[in-house]
Each structure stands twice: as structure tokens, then as C-alpha cells.
């Protein structure tokens with residue numbers, strides 16, 4: 073007879089598990105959200121596979137999720153009749169292959185004071201179940217397979233996998249996860265507790281979530297209470313709304329509904345910074361429900377830089393890899409549900425589909441105009457969005473020339489005149505004879521503010537943008553303009569301020585200086601002699617007022633500060 077194979081956990085998974093097992097994190101509710109979300113994904117995936125192979129669904133077409141608390145046994149079971157996992161998938165998915173998020177999570181944990189907060193923020197997936205359980209059994213049968221397998225672990229040494237044996241008969245398809253709850257997690261055996269969590273985080277899940285209280289076991293240790301009629305044992309009862317929120321009309325949805333949808337779609341705990349819900353009609357019709365999260369995500373700078381909007385076709389989940397938004401809007405999360413795309417379009421074909429391209433263009437435009445509207449109606453809220461995601465949006469300046477004007481219009485800058493400055497403000501407040509938008513780039517704002525290259529601009533009351541995002545190095549090299557004004561770096565080439573009149577105080581000082589002026593030409597000659605080949609030239613400059621000298625790059629060579637920023641980005 074086959075016996076259990078024992079497998080070690082992959083190193084990062086083991087580290088993560090150690091954390092879960094010893095977690096002092098109080099918001100343990102996340103475990104249920106994670107298990108339900110996996111169950112829902114499994115149903116989505118089966119529905120997608122069944123488009124090509126309808127027989128997979130045939131004898132059990134109603135996809136659903138079942139939650140069964142068993143007080144007598146001290147177990148909570150979460151089961152689905154979705155796609156299931158075969159033996160190898162159990163081994164790979166639940167222990168051997170660490171998701172990219174796991175690595176990022178562990179890395180961030182080392183820096184964070186509050187490790188617990190991160191659990192919620194990262195959504196550590198299946199492993200979160202070890203916060204509440206000291207032993208977990210996962211039985212699974214891949215749709216269409218003859219065999220079922222069981223995975224078992226206490227979250228410490230490793231896990232074992234073996235054929236499910238007699239228990240297999242109880243699971244014709246899908247996955248059943250049995251959590252042996254820790255003593256202090258027994259509250260999750262209470263039906264109202266389960267309902268509370270489902271309502272808070274998983275209400276919008278499209279598949280029915282059924283709560284099943286085993287007959288004769290509803291009482292357990294609180295027999296009297298149960299007899300009083302809190303919860304009738306027997307028939308499973310649906311505890312979520314199970315409607316695709318994005319298909320409902322705006323007028324029937326309350327702010328709480330959106331918050332809830334945001335939390336379950338984006339795996340978040342806070343409020344969305346921006347919500348965009350609409351239905352496109354016309355050449356194509358589709359429903360859109362998008363959110364701009366209020367905090368950043370761990371994979372924002374993943375090399376893949378992919379947008380993760382979920383594409384549904386007539387309520388069937390297809391993929392989150394259809395590039396429905398450009399990479400510079402990859403922080404936007406949510407769902408697009410098309411009425412027109414063919415269901416049997418393969419994921420690969422979606423990449424070059426003209427209908428998808430048209431949707432992407434239209435959705436991009438909608439997102440930008442929504443951001444514009446937030447910016448004009450609620451400056452503070454927009455400022456938070458910009459602080460969190462502005463650096464990503466600016467990537468659009470070089471990736472999508474058509475959107476440049478719009479993006480420059482949205483951009484907020486820290487400048488020598490303050491924070492959250494717009495280019496429109498900058499241009500409206502240009503000094504007399506000023507024809508360019510000046511900027512200085514560097515890694516660190518405080519060091520930039522102390523940079524002697526700002527002195528001459530300050531003397532003339534000229535505003536200078538202080539750029540500190542690595543991406544600034546890229547778009548500024550494009551020589552863009554805003555309302556006819558070019559961008560000009562103070563650390564590159566000639567900067568001629570002479571036509572701009574000095575500000576009051578500076579004028580008085582300059583007059584005083586003129587009295588004590590030395591002969592420029594002889595100073596330059598002396599310096600050239602002293603530095604020899606180490607510099608290509610020495611020039612008198614209007615850049616400085618207080619400092620004696622500074623180094624600049626040649627007019628056509630690369631910008632020193634930008635070179636440094638780029639080096640940082642490529643590290």
C-alpha cells in the first residue's frame with residue numbers, strides 16, 4: 073500500500089510558517105478571507121477550463137463554497153467543488169514553491185516594527201490558516217481525475233502527501249481544507265463569527281458561500297445557548313450576497329458596498345482612495361469596477377510591471393493578465409466584465425486582440441479623467457494618491473506620448489516654493505522674462521534644498537522643481553514642454569538667468585558686491601591653471617550667489633544628478 077511521502081517546506085515558506093504559528097497578530101480574520109478567495113479562484117478556474125471541456129462540470133454544475141464548523145471535533149472545514157489539485161499541485165502550491173509575495177513579505181518583515189500589520193497588508197494566502205490552526209489537512213481531487221490526495225501538516229517540520237483513501241469518496245471534485253483550531257481560535261466555530269467575517273471580507277464572492285452546521289453538533293460546549301435557537305442545525309444556508317457587484321447599478325450600491333468590494337477584490341483592509349464604477353455601452357459593452365488603493369503594494373516595482381485587472385467575460389473569470397491598463401497604471405485594481413468577447417478566446421490570443429486594445433484605451437482615458445476630477449474636487453485625497461503612486465504614473469510620460477499632457481497636468485511637485493505644486497501653477501507664476509521650467513534632480517530632498525545650484529534662482533525669485541524619483545531621470549531627458557515652456561536642469565550646461573530681474577533683497581546685495589568686484593577674467597585664468605586637465609572648462613556663472621564654485625556637466629553631456637538617479641534605479 074502507498075504510504076505518506078514527507079516533504080520539507082521551501083525555506084521561505086518555512087520562515088513564513090514559523091511566523092504564522094507563533095503569530096501574536098490579533099487580526100486573525102484574514103485566514104478565512106484567504107481560504108475563501110482560494111476556493112473562489114478554484115471555481116473560477118474550473119469554469120474557465122470547462123469552456124473547452126464541458127464534461128468537467130457536467131455532473132455537478134453548481135459551483136459553491138461550503139464552510140462547516142464542528143464544535144465537537146474542534147474543526148473548521150472550508151470546501152469547494154472547484155478545479156482541485158492533483159498530487160504534484162498539492163506539493164508545489166502548498167509548500168514547495170514560494171510565491172513572489174512570500175519573499176517580499178519576509179524581506180519587509182525584517183524592517184517592520186509591526187510584523188502583524190504586514191500579514192494583513194500582504195495577504196499571505198493559504199499559510200495564514202496556521203495562525204488559527206495547529207494542524208491542517210487538505211484533501212483534493214483535480215476535476216476529471218480518478219484519484220484524490222491528502223496533504224497534512226502541523227506547520228513545523230514539513231508536510232506529507234498520500235492518496236486520500238476512504239475519505240476520497242466524500243470528495244467527487246475540488247478541495248476540502250480541515251483546520252484543527254487552536255484553543256484561542258475556537259471563536260471561529262461560532263456561526264455568527266463566521267458570518268461576520270464573510271460579510272466583512274468576502275460578501276461579493278461570486279459563488280454562494282454556504283454555512284453548514286452539522287446536525288446534532290450545533291450545541292457542543294454551549295448546549296443551552298444553542299437550544300435557545302441561535303442557529304438551527306441541518307440545512308446549509310447561504311451567507312453571502314454572491315452577486316457580481318460590478319454588474320449592479322451604481323444607484324443601488326452604498327459606499328459600504330464599495331468598501332467591501334474593494335477589500336475583497338484587492339485584499340485590503342482600508343478604504344479605497346478612488347473608486348470608479350461604470351458601464352460602457354456602444355461599440356462594445358462592458359462593466360468596470362476599479363479602485364485606486366490607499367496604500368502601496370509589495371509588487372509595485374516588480375520587473376514585470378504588469379497590470380492586474382481581472383478580465384471576466386459574461387461573469388466568467390478569464391485572466392488577470394490581459395493588460396487592460398498600461399503598466400504605468402498598474403496600481404489600479406479591479407474588474408472588467410465584457411459582454412462581447414468570445415469566451416473561448418485563449419489567454420494568449422487576448423494579448424493581441426483589437427477589442428481588448430480598444431477597451432484598454434478607453435479605460436485608461438476614464439482612469440485619467442477620474443484622477444483629474446479627484447484632483448480638482450479633493451486636493452488632499454489626490455495628493456495622497458500622487459504621493460503613493462505618482463512615481464509610477466510618471467512612467468507614462470515616456471511610455472505613452474499621447475497621454476503626456478494629461479499626466480503633466482496631474483503631476484504634483486515639491487519645489488522651492490512648497491509642496492504639491494502643479495505645472496500650471498508654476499507657469500502661471502513665472503518670473504518676468506522667464507521662459508523655462510527649472511528643475512534640480514537628486515536622491516534626497518534635504519540635500520537638494522541645500523544645493524548651491526539653487527542660489528542664483530533664489531536670488532531672482534525663480535521657482536525650481538526638486539525631483540527625487542528615479543523615474544524623473546528618464547522623463548526629463550525627453551525634453552518635453554508644458555504649455556510651451558521647456559524643462560531645464562540647473563545641473564546641466566548653461567543656465568542663463570540674466571534676463572530675469574533680481575529679487576529685492578538680492579538686488580541690494582548685488583549692488584554691494586559690484587563695488588568689491590574682482591576681475592572675472594583673471595580669476596578664471598588662475599583657476600584653470602590650478603585645475604589643468606581635470607576640468608574641461610572654467611566659466612563665470614550666475615548660478616551661485618553664496619558659494620564660490622560648483623561642478624556642472626557640459627551642455628550636451630549627461631546630467632550628473634540624473635546619472636546618479638539612473639544608477640540607483642538600475643541597481
Ligand code: ADP
Pocket residue numbers: 106110111114152154155156157165166171196197198199246247
Ligand atoms: P495565491 O492564492 O495568491 O496563489 P495561496 O497561498 O493562497 O496563494 O495559494 C497557493 C496556491 O495553492 C494557489 O495559487 C492555488 O494554486 C493553490 N490552492 C490553494 N487553495 C486552493 C483550492 N481551494 N483549490 C485549488 N487550488 C488551491
Ligand code: MG
Pocket residue numbers: 106109110197198
Ligand atoms: Mg490565495
